[in-house]
Amino acid sequence: MRFAVTGNTTMCNTEDLVYEDTGGCVSTLKQVLPGQVWLENEILLRKKQMINKGREWLVVDNLVVHEEIKLGTSGATTYVRNYQQTLKNLSRCGVRVVCYNFMPVFYKIRTHFNSSYPDKYVFSLFDKVAFSAFDLFILERPEAEQCYSYYQRHMARSFYRSLSSEEKDVLTQNILSCVQSGRASSIDELISLLEQYKSISADEFLCNYLSFREEIEPLAQSLDIQLHFNSDNPCQNLLGLPSLQQYCLS
Structure with missing residues (x-):
């Protein structure tokens, strides 16, 4: 399948990401804060909006994993339960392909964006x-x-x-x-997010990821949901943050 971005955007907006040969759409609910449950009525409303554009919502672009899950804090259990409930709601609404990542702070890192190409494809690079x-x-x-x-x-x-x-x-x-869910609008806010990871080792970070998988993968399988793990992008240790891919490679 071929992805296309429609509309003039400076960043790749997943609301406009479609499969050109099927009319299927990759989308997400950006208005829902990280860690909060995606309610069925919100999911169905998004599906209806896509149908009105002649598209079908096939894939969740990024179901955000809350930072407390990645950090393994005392609040992680609540956010895991919310994640599980969101998977149940997505399944009931017929959206059964869910992408996620476990990259600390960011969902990807890019230094440049360009949307000036005549074919309307968005170009970005690190x-x-x-x-x-x-x-x-x-x-x-x-x-x-x-x-x-x-x-x-x-x-x-x-x-x-x-x-x-x-x-x-x-x-x-x-x-x-590129900070997950726009949680940093200033350098000071980014520094505050980075500080949280100074007390966690690469081994602890990996354990938190494996614990998360143990909680969601059996449920996803029972709901007939395909989970797709998006690797760190780029796959490097940056800003002193742990990286699952770099850990496995080392």
């Missing part, structure tokens, strides 16, 4: 040099220098110095826009 410049000189994370080689720091510094004030703002906003 540029390691641009991201390093953000980490070192905009976010100014204290541990950042230890994460890059001398050459990488040199390239990042040269790139940063080439940017205008407006370009620095655009880079910052592009990265902040």
